[in-house]
Each structure stands twice: as C-alpha cells, then as structure tokens.
Amino acid sequence: MQTIPAPVAQLIETLAELPGVGRKTAARLTFFLLRDKSDLAARLATALQELRERTRFCSVCYNITEDDPCPICADPSRDHATICVVEEPLDVIALEQAEVYKGVYHVLHGVLSPSEGMFVENLRIGELLARVRKGGVREVILATNPTGEGDWTAAYLVTQLRPLDVRVTRLGRGLPVGGDLEYADVVTLTRAMEGREEV
Amino acid sequence: MHIRYLSLTNFRNYARLELALPERTLLLHGANAQGKTSLLEAVYLLATGASPLTSTERQLIRWEAEAEGLPYARVWAEVVRRDQAQELEIILEKKPLANGSSRFQKSIRINRARKRRADLAGHLNVVLFTPQDVELVSGSPSVRRRYLDGTLCQVDGEYCRAVGLYAEALRQRNAALRHLRDEGGDQSQLLPFEETLARTGVLIADRRRGLVATLSQKAAEIHRRLTGALEWLRLEYRPNFDPAAPPARERYQMGLGLPPYTGPPPEVGDDGLVEAFRAALQARRPDEILRGMTLTGPHRDEMRFIAGSPAQGTHEVDLGTFGSRGQQRTAVLSLKLAELAWMQEHTGEKPVLLLDEVLAELDASRRRYLLAQVEAAEQALLTATDLEMFSPEFRQRATLWEVRGGVILT
Numbered sequence: 223m224q225t226i227p228a229p230v231a232q233l234i235e236t237l238a239e240l241p242g243v244g245r246k247t248a249a250r251l252t253f254f255l256l257r258d259k260s261d262l263a264a265r266l267a268t269a270l271q272e273l274r275e276r277t278r279f280c281s282v283c284y285n286i287t288e289d290d291p292c293p294i295c296a297d298p299s300r301d302h303a304t305i306c307v308v309e310e311p312l313d314v315i316a317l318e319q320a321e322v323y324k325g326v327y328h329v330l331h332g333v334l335s336p337s338e339g340m341f342v343e344n345l346r347i348g349e350l351l352a353r354v355r356k357g358g359v360r361e362v363i364l365a366t367n368p369t370g371e372g373d374w375t376a377a378y379l380v381t382q383l384r385p386l387d388v389r390v391t392r393l394g395r396g397l398p399v400g401g402d403l404e405y406a407d408v409v410t411l412t413r414a415m416e417g418r419e420e421v
Numbered sequence: 422m423h424i425r426y427l428s429l430t431n432f433r434n435y436a437r438l439e440l441a442l443p444e445r446t447l448l449l450h451g452a453n454a455q456g457k458t459s460l461l462e463a464v465y466l467l468a469t470g471a472s473p474l475t476s477t478e479r480q481l482i483r484w485e486a487e488a489e490g491l492p493y494a495r496v497w498a499e500v501v502r503r504d505q506a507q508e509l510e511i512i513l514e515k516k517p518l519a520n521g522s523s524r525f526q527k528s529i530r531i532n533r534a535r536k537r538r539a540d541l542a543g544h545l546n547v548v549l550f551t552p553q554d555v556e557l558v559s560g561s562p563s564v565r566r567r568y569l570d571g572t573l574c575q576v577d578g579e580y581c582r583a584v585g586l587y588a589e590a591l592r593q594r595n596a597a598l599r600h601l602r603d604e605g606g607d608q609s610q611l612l613p614f615e616e617t618l619a620r621t622g623v624l625i626a627d628r629r630r631g632l633v634a635t636l637s638q639k640a641a642e643i644h645r646r647l648t649g650a651l652e653w654l655r656l657e658y659r660p661n662f663d664p665a666a667p668p669a670r671e672r673y674q675m676g677l678g679l680p681p682y683t684g685p686p687p688e689v690g691d692d693g694l695v696e697a698f699r700a701a702l703q704a705r706r707p708d709e710i711l712r713g714m715t716l717t718g719p720h721r722d723e724m725r726f727i728a729g730s731p732a733q734g735t736h737e738v739d740l741g742t743f744g745s746r747g748q749q750r751t752a753v754l755s756l757k758l759a760e761l762a763w764m765q766e767h768t769g770e771k772p773v774l775l776l777d778e779v780l781a782e783l784d785a786s787r788r789r790y791l792l793a794q795v796e797a798a799e800q801a802l803l804t805a806t807d808l809e810m811f812s813p814e815f816r817q818r819a820t821l822w823e824v825r826g827g828v829i830l831t
C-alpha cells in the first residue's frame with residue numbers, strides 16, 4: 223500500500239467509512255475523481271463544505287434547514303397545533319412530496335434501539351415533550367416506521383405523552399408492515415395519514 | 422403431505438443438488454460425512470425456518486462458496502399438501518460490511534413471495550429423529566426450549582411471531598439494562614420492551630403448557646407400550662414465570678412429589694397474567710440492571726422428564742439427572758412418537774418423517790415399533806450407514822439411494 227500517495231489512500235479510507243461503501247467502491251470512486259477532467263472534484267468539495275457550514279437543525283422541529291426556524295415552522299399557513307413525529311428528515315420530504323399533511327413536524331433523528339446503542343437520550347424526545355408542554359398543541363401524530371423499533375419508539379412516546387393534555391395518534395394502517403415511510407407511495411401515505419388512529 | 426422436489430445450492434457439502442423425491446420410504450445410505458444428514462437438515466430448515474442443530478446457521482453455507490466469493494446457500498422445495506403444490510425457499514447470505522465483517526441474512530419465500538418465519542407455519546410439517554435427541558432429556562434447558570419452539574412454530578404462526586418478537590424485545594431490554602447499569606439514564610425506556618415481553622411471554626407460556634400437557638399424555642401411553650408397562654413417563658412444563666405458582670427455584674428445592682403443574686388458575690385470565698408479568702419485570706428492575714440481563718420469563722422455562730415404575734410404588738426420578746442412558750433414549754423416543762401423533766391430530770395431515778441414524782440406538786422391538794410408524798407415513802426420509810439394520814422386506818418396499826461425497830446415486 224506504500225506505493226499509493228497519501229492523499230489518495232486518505233480519500234479511499236474516508237469514503238470507505240460511509241455506510242454501504244466498501245473499500246472496493248471507495249477506491250473506484252477515488253480513481254474516478256483522480257482521472258476526471260471536469261470540475262467535479264471541486265464541486266464535490268464545495269458541496270461537502272457547505273453541507274455542514276450552511277445547514278443546521280431547526281430549533282423547533284430539528285429538521286435539517288438553512289434558516290432557523292425552518293420554512294415549515296416559519297409558515298403561518300400551516301397548522302401549528304398538529305405535530306407529526308418522524309424518524310428522519312427523509313420522512314419529512316416523503317410526506318411533503320405527497321402533500322398529504324398541513325401540520326408541522328418533529329424529527330427524532332433515529333429510533334429507540336438499545337441493542338444498536340440508540341437510547342432515549344440520543345433522540346430528540348425531550349425537545350418534543352417540551353414543545354408539547356409549552357401548550358398550543360392539539361394532536362401529536364406518531365409516524366415512526368411500522369418496524370419493531372419504530373413501534374417501540376412510538377410506544378415509548380405514548381407513555382410520555384399520555385399524561386400531557388394532547389391527542390396522540392399513530393400512523394400505520396395501510397403502510398406495509400416492516401416498511402419504510404420514506405419509500406411509501408402517495409396513495410399509501412394518504413391512506414395512512416387519513417386513517418390514523420388514536421392510541 | 423410430502424416433498425416432491427428438493428433443490429440445494431451451496432448447502433453444507435452440497436454444491437448443487439436437484440432431487441425428485443419419491444413418496445413413502447426413502448432410505449439414504451452411505452458412509453459417514455457424505456451428506457446424508459445435511460439433506461434432512463435442509464428439509465427441517467424449510468419446515469421450521471431454523472436449523473435443528475444449535476450450531477450457528479452461518480455454517481450451513483458451503484465453505485467453498487465463501488472462498489469463491491459467493492457466500493450464500495439456497496434450499497428450495499416443492500411440497501404437496503392436500504393435492505396442492507407449494508414452493509418453499511430459504512436463502513442464507515453473508516452480506517459483506519464495510520468494516521470487513523459480514524451480516525448474516527436469512528430470507529424466506531413462499532410461492533416466490535417474500536415472507537417471514539412465522540408464515541412458514543402449516544406449509545411443511547416434519548418430525549425429526551436423531552441420535553442427538555437424547556440431549557432433550559440430558560442436555561441443558563435451552564435444548565428443550567428450542568425443541569418446543571421448533572415444534573410449535575411448524576403449526577402455529579401466532580406462536581412463531583410471538584417467539585421472534587419476544588427474542589428481539591429481550592435483546593433490546595438487556596442492552597438497555599446494561600446501558601442503565603453503566604451510564605445511568607431514564608428507566609422508563611424499558612417500558613415498551615417490557616410490554617412486548619409481557620404480552621408475547623404470556624402467549625408463549627400458554628402454548629408451551631398446552632403442548633407439553635398433550636405430549637405428556639400421549640408419551641405416557643407410548644412409553645408404557647415401549648417398556649412393556651415396566652416404566653411410566655410424565656413430562657412436566659415448568660414455566661419460569663407464573664403468578665399463581667411458587668417460583669421455579671423454590672419448586673426445585675422442594676423437589677419432586679408435587680402434583681404435576683397444570684397452569685395458572687383460569688380466573689386470572691390473559692389480561693391478568695400480562696399485568697402480573699409486567700409487574701414482575703418492573704419489580705425486578707434494580708436486580709436486573711445490576712446483572713445486565715432479564716431474569717424473568719419464558720426464555721428461562723424448563724421441561725422435565727419424570728419416570729417411575731409400578732414395581733417401585735410412588736418413587737419417581739427426574740430422568741435428566743438420574744436416568745440411565747437407556748432410559749433417556751426410550752423417553753425421548755416416546756416424546757418423538759407423541760409429537761408425531763400430536764402433529765397429525767393437530768393438522769389433520771401426516772407429517773414428513775426424518776430419521777437420522779436412529780435405529781442403531783434401539784433394540785429390536787423398539788426398532789420394529791418405529792419402523793411401523795415409518796411405513797405408515799406419507800413420506801419418510803431415513804439415513805443409515807448400515808443397511809443390515811433393516812429387514813429385507815423393509816428394504817424391498819423402500820426406495821434405496823446411496824449418498825457419496827455430496828452426490829446422490831439413485
């Protein structure tokens with residue numbers, strides 16, 4: 223491996239740390255960038271830098287945003303009394319693209335899964351409870367994925383939200399069991415949202 | 422029911438195997454380590470979704486397949502049940518991870534559609550007899566729990582789902598307990614896992630109790646016949662958690678001579694049991710956080726084999742601890758034949774019999790008794806190194822195939 227210049231080896235090693243990218247893929251991408259004659263590498267470098275510099279978490283819903291609060295939280299035409307709780311920012315995108323929901327969101331950034339090192343302390347749960355306690359929230363829709371972990375996360379949230387004066391509903395009916403919100407189509411999402419049930 | 426066609430790819434020592442299987446008795450013979458047992462193991466895997474052996478399922482993938490960079494195994498069968506053909510398929514894969522290790526993945530398909538383990542229930546039923554069965558009596562409690570799960574999962578999808586969910590919730594709760602011990606934190610995050618453990622745990626205990634009671638009744642009858650009424654046998658289910666009975670530990674200390682356990686009083690009801698289980702889990706939290714593991718529940722259940730002889734009056738022994746090897750073998754044969762009768766009654770169909778080298782262990786009369794069951798089956802797959810074990814008449818009626826180095830000579 224000593225024959226490979228350090229910057230090349232370094233990029234391979236770094237790319238290989240990404241989920242789903244093995245060393246082979248990392249090496250292929252690196253050599254592609256090395257041979258590329260356009261400004262791809264420069265654009266990639268800028269994009270990576272701006273990814274961290276120009277984005278932040280919305281201080282209300284913890285979605286990824288350029289502006290704080292995020293456009294959804296800042297939009298007066300949305301129903302701020304209804305909060306839809308999702309696992310990841312990608313779930314917000316899926317629901318927004320489906321245009322099935324007019325309330326606001328709360329992004330947990332993960333699910334409760336102690337066996338994978340995810341505990342309630344690692345999720346934005348305290349922030350959600352504080353939001354509800356502040357008042358003005360009528361309904362919390364639990365839209366974690368219908369997987370084991372998603373269900374346990376929802377069950378935990380129910381135990382925490384029940385003492386608060388708020389309606390708690392669960393999205394799910396119609397979503398394929400073990401499926402992912404992110405990949406559900408518009409019809410499925412609409413049915414799941416409209417058919418949500420009180421828990 | 423019977424298996425019409427079996428196809429193996431990279432399974433154990435089979436690189437590739439395509440077999441149209443006959444109905445009735447198929448006798449696979451050949452020297453040791455040629456792949457006879459692997460064939461039965463593959464069939465068992467399709468019936469239950471799990472290997473009968475406690476060894477890791479990663480080892481089912483043929484070693485050379487991994488060396489060639491294709492770390493997967495496939496078992497496929499066409500099963501005929503009530504004149505309907507169904508396709509069952511299980512694929513075992515090692516998916517490479519970025520960090521150089523691999524993730525083991527098992528996928529199940531029924532009629533080409535992706536399914537879960539619980540969906541296999543009712544598609545292919547088998548009863549397996551192996552020389553290792555004696556460990557059901559002499560081995561650790563986990564062997565007996567695995568047996569109860571494998572047996573029930575074949576016919577009861579709800580049980581199978583509960584067992585899977587229970588195991589996952591247990592893993593999660595144990596991880597959370599260790600985290601609370603090492604880092605502290607919010608104990609209320611145990612609640613969702615405890616809820617799942619309580620709900621599925623009550624169902625698991627209930628089904629196990631029902632199964633053991635039925636098996637005990639049937640095994641007692643068979644055992645009397647196998648021993649010429651010289652010995653009697655009783656199976657006892659000892660749930661780790663039962664709100665109505667003294668804790669298992671105490672019962673062991675009190676020893677035998679207690680009336681057989683028949684279950685919680687009916688007036689408690691399922692909801693009452695779930696509530697009691699939930700309460701028990703919460704009550705033991707401090708202790709369990711210290712130990713970093715869940716100590717209450719069906720993952721610590723026991724089943725015992727109790728025997729005695731009419732000649733010795735009320736004296737009885739636990740065969741697991743005090744039985745001779747011969748007594749243990751007879752008891753396990755009684756259990757297996759009871760399982761066969763139970764499965765047939767429960768499903769209204771004859772299961773496929775799998776017998777792996779079991780005759781050598783048995784005396785002539787027990788051998789005859791067992792082979793009579795074999796010949797009554799719609800399909801039975803037997804393995805043997807020594808064909809002399811079988812009478813010439815039996816061999817004449819059976820289909821004989823030789824297995825040599827992962828190849829079947831028909």
Ligand SMILES: [Zn+2]
Nearest residue numbers: 280283292295
């Ligand atoms: Zn926001």
